[in-house]
Amino acid sequence: MTSPTTVQNSQVQNTQRKYSPLKEFWKSFKKQKAALVASIFIGLLIVIAIIGPYIAPYDPFEPNYNALLEGPSASHLAGTDEYGRDIFSRLIVGAKISLMVSFSAVFLGLILGTILGLISGYFGGWVDKIIMRSCDVLFSFPDLLLAIAIVALLGPGINNVIIAVMIFSVPSFARLVRGATLNAKENVYVEAAQSMGASHVRVLWKHIFPETISELIIFVTMRIGTAILAASGLSFLGLGASPEMPEWGVMLSSGRDYLGTSSHVVIMPGIAIFLTVLAFNLIGDGLRDVLDPKIKNN
Numbered sequence: 001m002t003s004p005t006t007v008q009n010s011q012v013q014n015t016q017r018k019y020s021p022l023k024e025f026w027k028s029f030k031k032q033k034a035a036l037v038a039s040i041f042i043g044l045l046i047v048i049a050i051i052g053p054y055i056a057p058y059d060p061f062e063p064n065y066n067a068l069l070e071g072p073s074a075s076h077l078a079g080t081d082e083y084g085r086d087i088f089s090r091l092i093v094g095a096k097i098s099l100m101v102s103f104s105a106v107f108l109g110l111i112l113g114t115i116l117g118l119i120s121g122y123f124g125g126w127v128d129k130i131i132m133r134s135c136d137v138l139f140s141f142p143d144l145l146l147a148i149a150i151v152a153l154l155g156p157g158i159n160n161v162i163i164a165v166m167i168f169s170v171p172s173f174a175r176l177v178r179g180a181t182l183n184a185k186e187n188v189y190v191e192a193a194q195s196m197g198a199s200h201v202r203v204l205w206k207h208i209f210p211e212t213i214s215e216l217i218i219f220v221t222m223r224i225g226t227a228i229l230a231a232s233g234l235s236f237l238g239l240g241a242s243p244e245m246p247e248w249g250v251m252l253s254s255g256r257d258y259l260g261t262s263s264h265v266v267i268m269p270g271i272a273i274f275l276t277v278l279a280f281n282l283i284g285d286g287l288r289d290v291l292d293p294k295i296k297n298n
Contacts, residue, residue, distance in 0.1 A: 028290045035286020038279035045276060049096040058086035060093045060246045069262040079264040081255065087268050090246035094269075097247045098276070101158060101240075102227035105165035110220055112166070113173025114212070118204050120174065121181025132178070135171035143168045147230050151239040161240045165227045176219055177212050184211035214291040222284035225277040232273055248273050 030036055048055070058076075064084030072079045078087035120131040138146065150164035184190060190207045198206075234240040235249030243250060248269045255265030 025290060029286060032286035032289055034282045035289075038282035038286070041275070041279045042283065045095055045279075046099065048092055049099050052092040052096055056086075056089035056092045058089040060085060060090040061244065069258060069265065071262070071264055078268040079262070081251070081265050082258060082262075087251070087265065090251060091248070091268060091272050094246040094248050094251065095272070097158070097241060097245065098228055098231065098249075098273075101162055101231045102165070102224050105162045105231070106169055106220060106223050106227050108162070108166040109169030109223075110173055110216065113170040114177050114209075114216065116170065117174040117177025117212075118181055118209065121178040122185055122200070122204055122208065128178075131174065135174050138168065138171045141168075143226070144230055144233055147234060148237065148239065151234055156239045158241055161231050161234050164234070165230050168230075169223060169227070172223070173216070173219070176215055180212040180215055181208055184208045187211075218284055218288045218291060221280055221287055225280035225284075228273065228277055228280070 062085065064080065064086075067076070067080045067084040069082055070076055070080045070084075076086050076088065078091060081087055081090070116131050116135075120128045141149070146168045147161075147164040150167055151160050154160040154163065185208060187207075190203060193203050193207055231240060232247075232249030232252065235247050236253045238253065241247035241250050243254065251269040252266055252273075255262075255269070258265050
C-alpha cells in the first residue's frame with residue numbers, strides 16, 4: 001500500500017518535471033502576436049542571408065546594359081538599378097552583409113559592455129567612477145555622429161563600421177548591466193557566497209551575471225535594429241561598404257540620384273531596412289512584456 005507521503009512526493013516530482021522555463025516562455029511569447037510575426041520574419045531573413053547567394057535569381061554584381069533602371073516586373077521583381085543589376089538579387093545577398101555587420105557589432109559591444117558594467121557595479125569606488133565617466137563622455141555624442149567620427153579616423157570599410165557601432169553600443173550595455181549588478185549584489189545569496197570565500201569572478205559569473213540576462217536579451221534585440229540603421233547610414237555616406245557591394249545603405253546611396261525618375265531603386269532597399277528594423281523592435285517589445293517582471297506583475 002502506497003503511503004500518502006509517497007503519493008505527495010510523487011505529485012511534487014511530476015509537477016517539477018512538467019515545469020519547463022522554456023515552455024513557460026513560449027506560452028507567454030506566443031501571445032505576443034506582433035512579436036511572433038516579427039520573429040518569423042527575422043527567422044526567414046536569416047535563412048535568406050545564409051542561402052542568399054544560392055537562391056538569388058541573378059548575379060547581384062553582373063551589369064545588364066539592356067535593362068537599365070527597369071521597374072518591377074515578372075522578370076525583375078524589384079526592378080533593376082542604374083547598371084541593370086537585379087535589385088531583388090542584391091537585396092537577398094545584401095541581407096547577409098547588413099545582418100553580419102549589425103550582429104557582430106552588437107554582440108562585441110554586449111561582451112565588452114557587460115564586462116565593464118559588472119566590474120563597475122560590483123567594485124564601485126574609483127573603478128565605477130572611471131568607467132561611468134568614460135561612458136558619459138561617449139553618451140555626450142549622438143550615436144551616428146560618434147560612429148562617423150570613428151570611421152573617419154579609422155578609414156572606411158565594413159570592419160571599421162563594426163568597430164564604430166560596437167564602440168557606441170558599449171556605454172548603453174555597461175550602464176544597463178551596472179544597474180542590474182547594483183541590485184543583484186544586495187541579495188542575500190551574494191553576501192553568503194562572499195562570506196564563504198568565493199572569488200570575485202565566481203560571484204560575478206555565478207550569482208550576479210544571471211540576474212542581468214533577461215534585460216540584456218531585451219536590449220540586444222532592440223539594439224540590433226539601431227545597429228542596422230547606423231551601418232546603413234554610414235554606407236549611405238560612403239563610409240561603409242564599397243560602392244559595388246550589394247549592401248542596403250550603399251543601394252540607397254547609389255539610387256538617390258534616380259529618385260525622381262526611377263524611385264524603385266531607393267524604395268526597395270528602404271523597405272528592406274524599414275521592415276527589418278521594425279521587426280527587431282517588435283521582438284524587443286514582445287520580449288520585454290514576457291521577461292520584465294515589473295510588466296508581468298502589473
